[in-house]
Amino acid sequence: MLSANSVEQAQAYNDVVVAFEAEPICLQSLFLKQPLEQLGVGRTLFFEGDQAKHLFELVEGVLRIFKIMADGRRVITGFLYPGDLVGVSLRNRYVYSAEAVTPVRLRRFSRKAFEDTVGSSPELRLQLLAYLSDEMAAAQDQMVLLSCKNAEERLCSFLLQRLQRKQEQDRSCSVVDLPMSRLDIADYLGLTIETVSRTMTKLTNKGIVSPVGRHSIRILKATMLSHLAGDGDECDDGHPSVISLDKARRRH
Amino acid sequence: MLSANSVEQAQAYNDVVVAFEAEPICLQSLFLKQPLEQLGVGRTLFFEGDQAKHLFELVEGVLRIFKIMADGRRVITGFLYPGDLVGVSLRNRYVYSAEAVTPVRLRRFSRKAFEDTVGSSPELRLQLLAYLSDEMAAAQDQMVLLSCKNAEERLCSFLLQRLQRKQEQDRSCSVVDLPMSRLDIADYLGLTIETVSRTMTKLTNKGIVSPVGRHSIRILKATMLSHLAGDGDECDDGHPSVISLDKARRRH
DNA sequence: CGTATACTTGATCGTTATCAAGGCCTGTGG
DNA sequence: CCACAGGCCTTGATAACGATCAAGTATACG
Numbered sequence: 001m002l003s004a005n006s007v008e009q010a011q012a013y014n015d016v017v018v019a020f021e022a023e024p025i026c027l028q029s030l031f032l033k034q035p036l037e038q039l040g041v042g043r044t045l046f047f048e049g050d051q052a053k054h055l056f057e058l059v060e061g062v063l064r065i066f067k068i069m070a071d072g073r074r075v076i077t078g079f080l081y082p083g084d085l086v087g088v089s090l091r092n093r094y095v096y097s098a099e100a101v102t103p104v105r106l107r108r109f110s111r112k113a114f115e116d117t118v119g120s121s122p123e124l125r126l127q128l129l130a131y132l133s134d135e136m137a138a139a140q141d142q143m144v145l146l147s148c149k150n151a152e153e154r155l156c157s158f159l160l161q162r163l164q165r166k167q168e169q170d171r172s173c174s175v176v177d178l179p180m181s182r183l184d185i186a187d188y189l190g191l192t193i194e195t196v197s198r199t200m201t202k203l204t205n206k207g208i209v210s211p212v213g214r215h216s217i218r219i220l221k222a223t224m225l226s227h228l229a230g231d232g233d234e235c236d237d238g239h240p241s242v243i244s245l246d247k248a249r250r251r252h
Numbered sequence: 253m254l255s256a257n258s259v260e261q262a263q264a265y266n267d268v269v270v271a272f273e274a275e276p277i278c279l280q281s282l283f284l285k286q287p288l289e290q291l292g293v294g295r296t297l298f299f300e301g302d303q304a305k306h307l308f309e310l311v312e313g314v315l316r317i318f319k320i321m322a323d324g325r326r327v328i329t330g331f332l333y334p335g336d337l338v339g340v341s342l343r344n345r346y347v348y349s350a351e352a353v354t355p356v357r358l359r360r361f362s363r364k365a366f367e368d369t370v371g372s373s374p375e376l377r378l379q380l381l382a383y384l385s386d387e388m389a390a391a392q393d394q395m396v397l398l399s400c401k402n403a404e405e406r407l408c409s410f411l412l413q414r415l416q417r418k419q420e421q422d423r424s425c426s427v428v429d430l431p432m433s434r435l436d437i438a439d440y441l442g443l444t445i446e447t448v449s450r451t452m453t454k455l456t457n458k459g460i461v462s463p464v465g466r467h468s469i470r471i472l473k474a475t476m477l478s479h480l481a482g483d484g485d486e487c488d489d490g491h492p493s494v495i496s497l498d499k500a501r502r503r504h
Numbered sequence: 505c506g507t508a509t510a511c512t513t514g515a516t517c518g519t520t521a522t523c524a525a526g527g528c529c530t531g532t533g534g
Numbered sequence: 535c536c537a538c539a540g541g542c543c544t545t546g547a548t549a550a551c552g553a554t555c556a557a558g559t560a561t562a563c564g
Contacts, residue, residue: 049256065275070482073503075399077392090378090385095392119374126342132384133342139391140329140347144319146398148443153550182511190399192503195552197512214511214561231322251325251444251521252551403520434543444521449544466529466543503553504519 014246019049027127028083031057035105045098045106046087054108056086061104062179065096066187074248076188078138079180081165087133102179104141146190149230150252155199156229172239177216257359279379280335282369283309286359297350297358298339304346306360308338317348318439322429328440330390331432337383339363345424354431355396398442401482402504406441408481411461415471429468 036059039045045056048067063080077096078087089095118124132191145157162176178185182193189196200217203209208225210218219225261394288311291297297308300319315332329348332338338358358481361384370376397409414428434445441448452469455461462470471477 023463067398068390069396074399075396077395090381091389095385095389121368125377129342129384131380132388136384136388136391137343137347139261139388140319143329143391143394144321144327145396146395147439148321148325187399190503191509192553193555194513198552201512211336222370251442279522445543446522446545447520453544 006090024121027085027118027124027131028057030114030124031107031109034109036105037108039100039104039106041100041103045100045104047096048097048251050094052087052089052092053111055085055089055114056108057141058082058084058086058107059105059107061106062101063098063104064101064184064188065098065179067096074187075190076184077142077162087130088131088135122162148251149197151189151195152202152228153189153230154191155185155203156186156225157231159203159217159219160222160225160229160231163222163225170231174219174222175212175216176219177250179215231234272381277375279337279370279376279383280309282366282376283359283361286361288357289360291352291358293352293355295352297352297356298346299347300346302346303362304339304341304344306339307363307366308358308360310334310336310338311359312355313358314353315350315354315356316432316440317350319348326439327442328436330439331436331440338347339383340380340383353436386482400503403443403447403451403482404439404454405482406443407437407448407455408477409483410437410441411455412468412474412477414475414487426471426474427464428466428471431467455463 021106034057039061045063046052046054060082063084063086064076065080065086066074066076068074079101080098086098087094117127145154149157159176162178163174166173166176180188182196183220185191186193186196191199200209200211203225204211206224208219208221208228210220212218288307291313297315298304310332312334315336315338316328317330317332317338318326318328322328331353332350338350339346370380397406401409411428414430415426418425418428432440434448437443438445438448442453452461452463455477456463459478460471460473460480462472464470
């Protein structure tokens with residue numbers, strides 16, 4: 001990543017359309033000229049139902065994306081990390097709320113300008129579609145998790161996600177941080193805080209992970225974790241192997 | 253074997269009305285020149301992991317879209333109905349499998365030609381993005397359902413979906429058909445066939461629905477159904493009302 | 505240092521999965 | 535038209551997983 005300082009001198013215009021000096025090579029580069037904004041812990045970036053006037057690039061920190069049901073139950077549909085785009089809704093209103101899990105720094109872009117700019121570049125269009133596809137794929141994985149997996153599989157899947165993201169930056173690092181609260185994790189995995197806590201303890205007792213303070217954890221047996229996550233160990237050779245449909249029916 | 257150009261110039265030859273413009277006015281119109289293909293009950297259109305060379309417009313019948321987990325458990329992530337697009341994956345491989353629930357008729361389009369054509373029309377680009385947004389919104393609703401809702405709420409949500417789609421065509425019709433099996437419904441709602449069956453019986457006993465044969469059902473109290481679905485009755489006035497967070501914590 | 509908040513652990517209950525059996529449509533062949 | 539076979543669906547009994555209720559403990563923060 002590039003240093004934030006070098007870009008901080010950007011003029012404070014909200015809706016600058018990026019100049020075409022050098023062709024922007026990725027969606028994120030569109031945001032470079034925009035000023036950095038801050039958001040404190042627990043603050044809301046936007047609410048579900050708000051006019052979707054802007055979208056954002058998350059530069060630093062973690063956001064949670066969630067919906068609130070009529071009776072107050074909360075479902076966290078995802079966490080966002082640096083580099084992610086926020087609010088890429090092609091509808092007029094946001095379909096979820098976004099809150100800061102940690103102190104957050106981000107850049108804002110007007111939706112109109114974004115659409116114009118992306119629309120004028122075949123390269124960026126492809127990237128936007130690829131981005132949406134990834135979001136869609138993630139959403140479907142989450143549906144699989146919520147449909148089929150038991151508490152242990154869910155938590156292992158989550159920890160594995162975090163580990164993989166961590167290792168994109170720092171190979172061979174086995175300590176992942178979990179900046180979000182247990183309640184956040186519970187609302188993301190469709191469990192209760194008690195179950196999350198108990199399952200975490202169970203994984204610790206099995207020697208698969210080891211807590212490092214309250215908000216980070218060391219992965220001791222990544223292979224084991226991957227196995228317990230129940231994703232079939234990513235045997236990515238094309239077709240998913242044809243399964244013996246004998247014990248295929250079992251929900252947990 | 254068609255070039256993008258030939259399709260683009262296939263100006264509104266549709267027997268449908270409208271067509272004041274030379275440009276195709278909706279994504280579906282792209283497919284009009286393509287031959288109708290058939291698919292028998294239970295046949296597979298494509299497998300998860302297959303090269304995504306084509307995409308399709310569903311003309312008639314119902315498809316199920318699903319993923320198979322490593323241990324053989326199946327998750328149906330959606331059903332598709334006439335007018336829906338199938339396989340709009342922007343990745344190189346399909347991320348799910350598609351099978352015919354009923355006899356199906358559809359039109360095929362090469363992915364490359366589709367991308368070229370859509371890419372050259374701002375109007376179509378917007379429509380594609382809107383379509384993907386709707387898919388995404390549906391996926392998130394499904395996550396909410398799977399995270400939070402109990403069996404009754406899930407089934408009511410499903411029946412309501414079907415009712416709404418039915419009434420798009422035929423207002424004031426209260427009989428919806430359920431061409432899919434109980435197992436399909438179960439795998440879609442994250443339940444078992446037994447629970448689906450029991451819950452259906454319960455709704456019948458409450459006088460909310462009334463079975464019409466095995467594969468269709470009459471909705472007697474749509475309001476009640478909507479209430480039981482637990483979606484907060486779509487009070488679409490912008491912000492979701494701020495909830496008293498007292499009883500907000502309850503999972504089922 | 506003390507209080508509030510977040511997390512952990514324990515006991516119990518409830519919803520739904522699982523196991524098991526019986527009923528009901530559908531299609532097939534007599 | 536009936537008999538029968540094989541799904542598919544329904545219903546019942548039981549059990550398990552995770553939610554809920556209830557303390558108790560650690561951590562953050564003033």
